[in-house]
Amino acid sequence: MEKAFEIVNLNKTYKDFALKDVNLSLPKGYIMGFVGANGAGKSTTMGCLLGMIKADSGSVKIFGKETAKLTATDKEKIGVVMEGVPFAPMFTLKDINTVLKNVYTSWDSKKFLSLCSRFNLPEKKQIKDYSTGMRAKLNISIAISHSPQLLVLDEATSGLDPVVRDEILDILQDFVCDENHSILMSSHITSDLEKICDYIAFINNGSIVFVENKDTLQEKYAVVHLAKEQYAQLDKTAVVGAKFTDYNVSALVLKDKISGEYTAEKPSVEDIMLYCVKEVK
Amino acid sequence: MKGLVLKDLLALKSIIKTIILIIGIFMFSGIVSGNTFLVTYAAVYAAIMPLNLMAYDESCRFNRFAQILPITNTQIVLARYISGFVICIAAAAVSIVALAISGNNWAEGAMAGIAVPLVYQVFTVPVMYKWGVEKSRYITMAAFLIPFVVIMTLSDGEIIQNAVTALQNISPLYFAAATAAVIAVMYVCSIYLSVKIVKNKEW
Known part of the structure; x- marks a missing residue:
């Protein structure tokens, strides 16, 4: 399957943070949700993908080409949303349109x-x-006004009301109707990702915890609520993470590895993310 | 690249009225009092304008966004120098008209009006790319003031006075040609340095 982008063994070290052997790839025609806590490494990974940040080691390719070697024609096919509008505060829509129609050959003013x-x-x-x-x-x-094939969206829907978010998600879903179009989007609103993503990648402390097909992910795991005694008897290799209260334990478990009678719930992406960072005792 | 130059010029749109008003007041005072510096005050604005443009880019993180635009880092840098150059020429044109009205030697004034802001830009642009706008204000100030103060302290201004006298003895045509050549070389070096800095920088 042709890939929209491919990150292999990406490493980047700062004084107080490091991306460690990040591997991430997305086949064309799909949407990948990129989740993780603040400071987990989402924006740094995206920055490396887009060539804004230089990796210490590893390979980063978009449309099969090293990011550093992307030509102007390749860059025409990439659309990006980062934090904040990248134009001076006194600019109007007309100004932005004037600038960008003189930057992108494929800029569609009408659109x-x-x-x-x-x-x-x-x-x-x-x-x-x-x-x-x-x-x-x-x-x-x-x-999306210059007909990109890959959209990289960093917190694109944050700060939006549910109605507008839904409208944007519809636009994004329409965008991937073309099988050459792909989206990598990070968001803290995991319900948005659940609605439209095909794959979920989870990063924690600079390392990728998992990259899975969303449906597989939700079938692979289950949330169980147990009494402490029941939890004690549970095979701990099946437990991904657990939350403890005075009397009960809620745990994210690998469905295949548990046996016995438990009330299991289908986990949300947020559940999986939260439990993955909880320690198993 | 045209888009980037347009971006810089559009950014001036909202402050242009204020700039024209301030320059107008200074020029009028200069014409009335016969002070050449005030008449060519537009050059001061031309010199510091890249600093303002860079500050806008920094505040909205345009340079980071520019990394994914279909343009090269060389084009990003060239656009900044072209904008600066255009602004200098426009300011010089205004100064020439004002000098002619005031009855001053417009050729001499115009040369200073073009040369000083261009030299200032040539120095500040790479510094701004390297250390950002805030730090570059201090670095530039220090780079211009320290040598001046040292020379003045050590020689009671004699060196500067001698240099001025020597320059006055050169034929104006040769002086203009030499100044243009020196500025052109400085421009090329400055652009080369800025491109190198931008290519190695992380946004």
Whole structure:
């Protein structure tokens, strides 16, 4: 299967943080949700993927090419949403359109302005007067108005109300209807990821904990609620993480490895993420 | 690259009225009082404008975004120098008109009006790329002031006075040509340095 991007054994060390042997790849035509706590390494990984941060070692490829060797034509096919609008605060939609139509050969002014109007973004207002939600919508409009094939979205839906988030998720789902289009998106709103993602990658303390197909993930794990005595008898190799109260234990377990009668719940992505960082006692 | 130059010029849009007003007041005072420095005050703005543009880019993290645009780092840097150059030429044009109105030697004033901001830009742009806008303000100030203060302290201004006299003895045409050549070489070196810094920088 052709890959939209491929990260192999990526390492990057800072004074107080390190990405350790990160491996991540996404086949074309799919959406990958990238989850992890603040400071876990999501933005650093995305920065390395996009060539904004230089890796210490490892290989990072987009469309089969090393990021450092991407040509202007390759970059035309990448749309990105990072934190904040990347234009001076006094810019208006018209200014942004003027700049970007002179930067991207594939820039579609009509599409940009119609997306902005669909999102009710005021044409004459300066960006500095936009709300957080408006800025997020503007960033999405910028990212998809030059017909990209790969979208890299870092917290693109944060600060948006559920109605607009849903609208954006619809746009993203439409985007991947073309089998050459792919999305890597990080978000703390895991319910959004559950709605549209095919794969979930979880990073913790700079290391990838898992990269799984979303459905497989939810079939592989289960959340069980047990009395402390029951938990004591449980095979600990089956336990991924557990939360303890005075009387009970809730645990994320590998379904295949447990036997006996337990009430098991299908875990959400958030459950899996939370339990994965909880220590097993 | 055209898009990037446009971005810089559009960023000036909102402050241009204030700049014109301030330059106008200074120029008017200069014309009335016969003070050439005030008449060519536009050059001061031209010199510091790249600093303002870079500050905008830094605050909205445009340089990080630029890494995924279909442009090279060389184009990013060149665009910044072109914007600076365009602003210098526009400021010089304004100064020439004001000098002509005030009856001053417009050719001499215009040369200073172009050369000083260009030299300032040539020095500050790589420093800004390397250390950011905030630190570069102090570094640039120190780089211009320290040699001046040292020379003045050691020689009671004699060296500077001698240098000025020597320059005045050179034919204006040769002086202009030599200045242009030196600035051109400085520009090439500055661009080369900035490109190198940007290529190695992490955004």
